[in-house]
Amino acid sequence: FWTEETTCPVVVQQSSFVSVWNICPTDPVCVCVCVCVLLFLSVCPPLGLESHRVEDDQLLASSQSHHGFVAQRGRLNMQGSDNDEDMYGGAWCAEPEEKDHWFEVDARREVEFTGVITQGRNSEKHEDFVSSYYVAFSNDSRDWTHHIFSSGSLLQLFYGNVDKDTPVMSQFATPVVARYIRIQPQSWNGSLCLRAEILACQLPSTYHSENEVNPSDELDFRHHNYKEMRQMMKVINEECPNITRIYNIGKSSQGLKMYAMEISDNPGEHETGEPEFRYTAGLHGNEALGRELLLLLMQFLCKEYKDDNPRVRRLVDGVRIHLVPSLNPDAYELAYEMGSEMGNWALGHWTEEGYDIFQNFPDLNSILWGAEDRGWVPRVVPNHHIPLPENVLNGSIAVETKAIVSWMERNPFVLGANLQGGEKLVAYPFDMQRALRETPDDAMFRWLAMSYAHSHLTMTETHRGSCHGDDVTGGQGIVNRASWKPVVGSMNDFSYLHTNCFELSIFLGCDKFPHESELPLEWESNREALLAFIEQVHRGIKGVVKDTEGNPLVNATISVEGIRHDVTTAAGGDYWRLLNPGEYRVTAKAEGYTPQTRLCLVGYDSGATSCSFTLVKSNWDRIKQIMAFHGKRPIRLVTKANVRERERGKQ
Ligand SMILES: *[C@@H]1O[C@H](CO)[C@@H](O)[C@H](O)[C@H]1NC(C)=O
Ligand SMILES: *[C@@H]1O[C@H](CO)[C@@H](O)[C@H](O)[C@H]1NC(C)=O
Ligand SMILES: *[C@@H]1O[C@H](CO)[C@@H](O)[C@H](O)[C@H]1NC(C)=O
Ligand SMILES: *[C@@H]1O[C@H](CO)[C@@H](O)[C@H](O)[C@H]1NC(C)=O
Ligand SMILES: *[C@@H]1O[C@H](CO)[C@@H](O)[C@H](O)[C@H]1NC(C)=O
Numbered sequence: 001f002w003t004e005e006t007t008c009p010v011v012v013q014q015s016s017f018v019s020v021w022n023i024c025p026t027d028p029v030c031v032c033v034c035v036c037v038l039l040f041l042s043v044c045p046p047l048g049l050e051s052h053r054v055e056d057d058q059l060l061a062s063s064q065s066h067h068g069f070v071a072q073r074g075r076l077n078m079q080g081s082d083n084d085e086d087m088y089g090g091a092w093c094a095e096p097e098e099k100d101h102w103f104e105v106d107a108r109r110e111v112e113f114t115g116v117i118t119q120g121r122n123s124e125k126h127e128d129f130v131s132s133y134y135v136a137f138s139n140d141s142r143d144w145t146h147h148i149f150s151s152g153s154l155l156q157l158f159y160g161n162v163d164k165d166t167p168v169m170s171q172f173a174t175p176v177v178a179r180y181i182r183i184q185p186q187s188w189n190g191s192l193c194l195r196a197e198i199l200a201c202q203l204p205s206t207y208h209s210e211n212e213v214n215p216s217d218e219l220d221f222r223h224h225n226y227k228e229m230r231q232m233m234k235v236i237n238e239e240c241p242n243i244t245r246i247y248n249i250g251k252s253s254q255g256l257k258m259y260a261m262e263i264s265d266n267p268g269e270h271e272t273g274e275p276e277f278r279y280t281a282g283l284h285g286n287e288a289l290g291r292e293l294l295l296l297l298m299q300f301l302c303k304e305y306k307d308d309n310p311r312v313r314r315l316v317d318g319v320r321i322h323l324v325p326s327l328n329p330d331a332y333e334l335a336y337e338m339g340s341e342m343g344n345w346a347l348g349h350w351t352e353e354g355y356d357i358f359q360n361f362p363d364l365n366s367i368l369w370g371a372e373d374r375g376w377v378p379r380v381v382p383n384h385h386i387p388l389p390e391n392v393l394n395g396s397i398a399v400e401t402k403a404i405v406s407w408m409e410r411n412p413f414v415l416g417a418n419l420q421g422g423e424k425l426v427a428y429p430f431d432m433q434r435a436l437r438e439t440p441d442d443a444m445f446r447w448l449a450m451s452y453a454h455s456h457l458t459m460t461e462t463h464r465g466s467c468h469g470d471d472v473t474g475g476q477g478i479v480n481r482a483s484w485k486p487v488v489g490s491m492n493d494f495s496y497l498h499t500n501c502f503e504l505s506i507f508l509g510c511d512k513f514p515h516e517s518e519l520p521l522e523w524e525s526n527r528e529a530l531l532a533f534i535e536q537v538h539r540g541i542k543g544v545v546k547d548t549e550g551n552p553l554v555n556a557t558i559s560v561e562g563i564r565h566d567v568t569t570a571a572g573g574d575y576w577r578l579l580n581p582g583e584y585r586v587t588a589k590a591e592g593y594t595p596q597t598r599l600c601l602v603g604y605d606s607g608a609t610s611c612s613f614t615l616v617k618s619n620w621d622r623i624k625q626i627m628a629f630h631g632k633r634p635i636r637l638v639t640k641a642n643v644r645e646r647e648r649g650k651q
Contacts, residue, residue: 043114043115043171043199044112044113044114044115044175044199044200044201045199045200045201045515045516045517045518046076046117046197046198046199046200046341046515047105047107047111047197047198047199047200048518049074049075049076049105049196049197049198050075050076050077050197050341050510050511051509051510051511051514051518052075052464052467052510052511053518054075054105054107054198055464056072056464058105058106058107058108059071059072059074059075059092059103059104059105059106060103060104060105060106061074061092061094061101061102061103061104062094062095062098062100062101062102062103063094063095063098063101064092064093064094064095065093065094065095065096065191065192065193066089066093067087068080068086068087068088068089069089069091069092069093069193070092071092071103071104072092073088073089073090073091073092073093073195074091074092074103074194074195074196075195075196075197076117076119076167076195076196076197076341077119077122077195077344077345077511077512078090078091078122078195078468079122079345079422079467079468080121080122080123080468081468081469087469088468088469089121089193090121090122090123090193090195091119091120091121091122091123091128091193091194091195092193092194092195093121093128093191093192093193094185094191094192094193096191096192100184101184101185101192102136102182102183102184102185103182103183103185103194103196104141104180104181104182104183105180105181105182105196105198106141106179106180107178107179107180107181107198107200108179109179109202109203110139110177110178110179110203111177111178111179111200111201111202111203112175112176112177112200112201112202112203113137113172113175113176113177113178113181113198113199113200114171114172114175114199114200114201115169115170115171115172115198115199116135116158116169116170116181116183116196116197116198116199117167117168117169117170117196117197117198117199117341117342118130118133118160118161118167118168118170118183118194118195118196119161119164119165119166119167119168119194119195119196119344120161120163120164120165120189120193120194120195121164121190121191121193121194121195122164122165122195122345123164126164126190126191126193127163127164127189127190128164128188128189128190128191128192128193129160129161129162129163129164129188129189129190129193129194130160130161130183130185130187130188130192130193130194131159131160131161131162131187131188131189132157132158132159132160132185132186132187133157133158133160133183133184133185133186134146134147134155134156134157134158134183134184134186135147135156135158135170135172135181135182135183135184136181136182136184137176137178137180137181137182138178138179138180138182139178139179139180140179140180141179141180144182147172147176149173157186158170160185160188160194161194165344165345165346166344167197167341167342167343167344169199169341169342171199175201177203181198181200183196197341216524217296217300217303217523217527219296219299219300219303219523220232220295220296220299221292221296221516221519221520221523222292222516222519223288223292223336223340223516223519224291224292224295225332225333225336226256226326226329226332226333229259229291229295229325229326230257230259232295232298232299233246233259233261233295233298234246236261236298236299236302237261239302239303239306240302240305240306242265242267243263243264243265243267243301243302243305243316244261244262244263244267244298244302245261245262245264245267245268246259246260246261246262247259247260247262248260249324249403249404249406249407250399250400250402250403250404250406250407251399251403252328252329252330252351252352252399252400253330253351253352253353253398253399253400254329254330254352256329256330256333257329258324258326258327258329258400258403259324259325259326260322260323260324260407261294261298261322261323261324261325262320262321262322262323263298263301263302263316263321263322263323264316264319264320264321265316265317270320270411270412270570270571270572271320272544272552272572272573272574273542273544273572273574274318274319274320275318275319275320275414275415275537275538275542275576275608276319276320276321276322276411276412276413276414277319277320277321277322277413277414277415277416277534277537278321278322278323278324278411278413278415278416278417278501279294279297279321279322279323279324279416279417279418279419279530279534280324280327280404280416280417280418280419281293281294281324281325281326281327281418281419282325282326282327282328282329282332282419283327283328283356283357283358283418283420283491284328284331284348284349284350284356284357284358284420284421284512285326285328285329285330285331285332285333285334285335285348285349286331286332286334286335286343286346286347286348286349286421286512286513287419287420287421287422287508287512287513288332288335288336288340288421288512288513288514289419289421289508289509289511289512289513289514289522290325290418290419290420290421290506290508291325291326291332291419292325292519292522293419293508293522293523293526293530294323294324294325294419295325296519296523297323297527297530298323300312300527301315301316301321311531315531315534315535318538319534319537319538321534322411322413327357327400327404327418328351328357328400330351330352331348331349331350331351331352332348334347334348335347335348335513340513340514340515340516341513341515343513345422345512351398351400353398353399355396355397355398355400355401357398357400357401357404357491358418358420358487358490358491358505359431359487359488359489359490359491360397360398360401360489361397361401361405361489361490361491361493361494362388362389362392362393362397362405362489362494362498363432363488363489363493364386364388364493364494364497364498365430365432365434365488365493365497367381367386367389368381368383368386368497369434377564378564378566382566383440383564383565383566384497384500384557384565384566384567384568385497385498385499385500385566385568386497386498388405388498393405404491405494405498408494408495408498408499408501409498409499412500412570412571412574413495413499413500413501414500414501414502414537414576414578415448415501415502415503415533415534415536415537415578416495416501416502416503416504417452417503417504417505417506417533418491418492418503418504418505418506419506419508420505420506420507420508421507421508421509421511421512421513422467422507422510422512423466423467423468423507423509423510424458424459424466424467424477424507424508424509424510425453425459425466425472425473425477425478425479425507426449426450426452426453426459426477426478426479426504426505426506426507427449427478427479427480427481427484427492427504427505427507428445428446428448428449428478428479428480428481428492428504428505429445429480429481429482429490429492429493429496429503429504430480430481430482430492430493430496431481431482431486431487431490431492431493431505432482432486432487432488432489432490432493433482433486434482437480437482437483438480439496439565440563440564440565441496441502441563441565441578443580444502444540444578444579444580445502445504446478447536447539447580448502448504448533448536448578449477449478449504450476450477450478451529451532451533451536452504452506452529452532452533453473453476453477453478453529454476454477455528455529455531455532455533456477456525456526456528456529457524457525457526457528458525459477459525459529460473460475460476460477462475462476462477463475467509467510468510472484481505490505491503491505492504492505496565500567500568500575500576502578506533508522508526509522535606536578537576537578538606538607538608539578539579539580539602539606539608540576540577540578540579540580540602540608540609541576541577541579541584541586541600541602541608541609541610541611542574542575542576542577542608542609542610542611543574543575543610543611543612543613544569544572544573544574544575544612544613545558545569545573545575545588545590545612545613545614545615546573546612546613546614546615547593547614547615547616547617548614548615548616548617551573552569552571552572552573552574553569553573553590553593553615554569554570554571554573555568555569555590556568556569556573556575556588556589556590556593556613556615557588557589557590558575558577558586558587558588559586559587559589560577560579560584560585560586560587561584561585561586561587562584576608579602580602581602581603581604582601582602583599583600583601583602584599584600584601584602585597585598585599585600586598586599586600586611588613588615590615592617592618592620592621593615593616593617593618593621594615594616594617594618594619595615596613596614596615596616598611598613
């Protein structure tokens, strides 16, 4: 079935049988041979240079051009810092004077090597990459044998990169068993710099090594593209119809739906007194781990609920959980097509229209901070629920962002997190830079971030630094975003300033798109953290605000003394205020009612303290009624309080 147009399903541009491949079109018998060779070409998973599963002391090189370009910088997708002179270069780069350069990886035990992926240097200015190389193997790092053509004894030269960003894979015609592997660059563009990943399988004898996990949960550990994700969610919905509901929050610019799974004992409705929680993933389509973790979490919650796991029962019965695995489905499809190793660092980051969704929200920080500087908060400008500036959504805002904004406004979310990748830490707001970066709820945000980072199996193991440089978290796995990598218009800042919801960013790991074989380990590392973070929605106080006749008061304000950030009540008059343990003076206010203040105690036990309010109609409201009754004739009654009320009436 060979035609000139048939393309090879696996890119093997430099393998020994390329020559065979090329004569195929004219020789039909040959087709079978080619196909067979391809089928037997085994592809092993990455050893873990990118994911940092391969540790720094497993990487070695013949030399380095500068102390910032050591072998440890030669991991696939490593990001250098913008400053060329500091310690963090965007690749391993060799000393130019030296001959016979090599980059070595010690697998620590004999493995079966099947291929190499190379990439050039991450740099704004330089176009450095290796265009051809030899590969050599050893069992003791002294005696090296080269990879030779399977047919003869000629040293095989592999073709490398043609630019600095795109990874290129070379597969070996036959797997090689050894402990050490060396890449020996033969030609390069610019300076000799490279980043790499090694493909290798564990041998059966060492199969049950320390790195292997036998996942305790029987779940579907695969990457799911758009169709498969939809199918997966459908299956979960069919298996647990009583506690799940699929809906979508809108469409991407290419018309793909942004699906959400609701998990709750009464799906489809907000129950008065039950807090709402959200996890979102895939704001950047190439950060694919969060998507799979949320699909795994759905499966897990469904399965464990049916098995009467008491913790999961409590969670599902007590929280309305929304899980959105893919907020940028168009971009995910791009990254998915390239596969887990072959996309570069940026492919699939932006939406089809070129937006970075995470930082595409209206900037309410500037409005609040400007008003604070003028002393207008909270009298003129509120310290919460800052309204959207007029026509802001007509501006340069992605359709996906608009859908998320309207979803945030429709549901009374209390707590949420967006799952991202490329680093391993939890970042909490404010995300935008300001002299004082703390939110009024800084202590609470730190606690929330800790609850994830410290429940994760490895997030606080930061002694080796972060993915691309120094540890920025002080060993805690958490960081204030503004002091780390400030951004304007982030989802977290917007959520905090425009709604009741506290939103954080969870960066799941160095490898944005881990290989499928990594998913069981990632699930094990994150499972407890994913559950523990949802449980934090029950920390603090909650209650209902009603009038004396028992009618719920919607949109009443709940203020906590000492914290300049209020929350409001939902449709059932119910509210939730996330607070650390302590004693708080809490005031409920509603238009036309006399404010009421109560002392509310938050203990260390799980479960929010109940703290409800019954508000009495204010005198001023009664006076207004009397005035209306008297035909709006002026009544001489001038006090400070009613001047304020009148001013407020005008606004
Ligand atoms: C390493 O040792 C194994 C046997 O344990 C052998 O099969 C393999 O060929 C050796 N590899 C090299 C590169 O010498
Ligand atoms: C090779 O490097 C030079 C500069 O050293 C650069 O101008 C050129 O564009 C690079 N070649 C390619 C194919 O990128
Ligand atoms: C759903 O709930 C009904 C009654 O509430 C129960 O009879 C049924 O078994 C439940 N179905 C599943 C799949 O749990
Ligand atoms: C913004 O969009 C709304 C409808 O979505 C429209 O009514 C309004 O005129 C638009 N404003 C501007 C300035 O384009
Ligand atoms: C809630 O109250 C604010 C003022 O406190 C008002 O601007 C807003 O329109 C109200 N929202 C609803 C849904 O009533």
